[in-house]
Amino acid sequence: MSAIELQGMSKIWGETTAVNDVSFSIDQGTFAVLLGPSGCGKSTSLRMISGLEEISKGSLFIGGEDATIASPADRNLSMVFQNYALFPHLNVEENILFGLKVRNTPKQLQKERLKKVAEQVGLEQLLDRKPAQLSGGQRQRVALARAIIAENPICLMDEPLSNLDAKLRHIMRVEIRALQQRLGMTVIYVTHDQAEAMSMADKVILMCDGKVEQEGTPEELYNKPATTFAAAFIGTPPMNLIDPVACGLDKKISQNQQDNFLIGIRPEDIVLSNENGLKAELISADYLGADTVVTAKIQDQEILVRTPGKVTITKPTSTRLQWPVKSVHVFDKSTGKRNDNIEVLPI
Ligand code: ADP
Ligand code: MG
Secondary structure, three states: OOOEEEEEEEEEEOOEEEEEEEEEEEOOOOEEEEEOOOOOOHHHHHHHHHOOOOOOEEEEEEOOEEOOOOOHHHHOEEEEOOOOOOOOOOOHHHHHHHHHHHOOOOHHHHHHHHHHHHHHHOOHHHOOOOHHHOOHHHHHHHHHHHHHHOOOOEEEEEOOOOOOOHHHHHHHHHHHHHHHHHHOOEEEEEEOOHHHHHHHOOEEEEEEOOEEEEEEOHHHHHHOOOEHHHHHHOOOOOOEEEOOOOOOOHHHHEOOOOOOEEEEEOHHHOEEEOOOOEEEEEEEEEEOOOEEEEEEEEOOEEEEEEEEOOOOOOOOEEEEEEOOHHHOEEEEOOOOEEOOOOOEOOO
16 A cells, blocks of 8 residues: 555646646655656645645545545645744744644653654754754754654655755755654655755656656666656756757667657766767866766767766867767657667667
8 A cells, every 4th residue: 555646636726737637656664756847846746745735636545545635634744845934933842842732742742752853853952942043954954853743654845955055955865864764754855956856765756847757766767767858857967868860870870760769878878989989079078076077069969978087178179979889768859758669779
């Protein structure tokens, strides 16, 4: 039985279909990430699961029971918002305990849970402070503590780290993931950041224009993107999508002589060579420390190459590009869908 199951769920506001016939299920104890660009319907989906937003069409099951029209309180979920939504006039302890107080949880139980949760998120020393006296990361921990103290089996998080700087975001990613595993929670975590999704998720649900584009483990999305959208969304820099006809490669790349497909190659799968491969010109280089992202061109087609160490390019330079056949992904040009039936030739 799934912890959460969406069956054909939609959200329609007048002319806008924000979420369009979305179905997926999440097993208990899974860290699931709803990933996609801004405006694709992630928050709306999460709000329908939480009960803050009515479901226009379709059904929602929580723990196997129909929760489509259940009140938010009856869904036994916790939620962490992007802006934390802490009460400014309450101190950390009061903020964390707010929900338990509202539900008249016995005082002794409140005390025990507070101690445990404060320890889990490292807030023991800060219980007397007001939110204004905390750093962004500490506020984030209060919001987390408030969500987990309820001991609900499911926690929904909407871009909870977007207000933090890059370093703290990284630390909090690791902390949230560790906490989720320790407590065995089922989490649905919304983000537009593919790196966050790749590093945290057991399962990624990639959305585009209100629909599910692809779902799977981070490895599945990276190794076998189902569409050009998924190919370009996952990975930094994104996968190169090359039109073989536009850069005169069609006969070199496939025997099929078809002109209706794109080939995808990840920048890290391309090797620069002086001897073998496709003739290209190196245009510019972006040094990142461990490696360099080089922009190459074959005719008008730009191709990014991730290459180890430091590469400097002061003027356009001739080179050759090579890649193993097994690294080539093929997509139909018109539909953008993956097509594993077209065989590509070695270059
Ligand atoms: P995301 O979280 O992926 O950035 P949202 O779920 O917030 O996207 O929004 C999806 C779409 O629904 C957007 O086009 C947004 O403008 C629209 N939308 C969100 N909330 C409302 C609302 N209350 N009324 C009308 N349209 C809305
Ligand atoms: Mg959102």
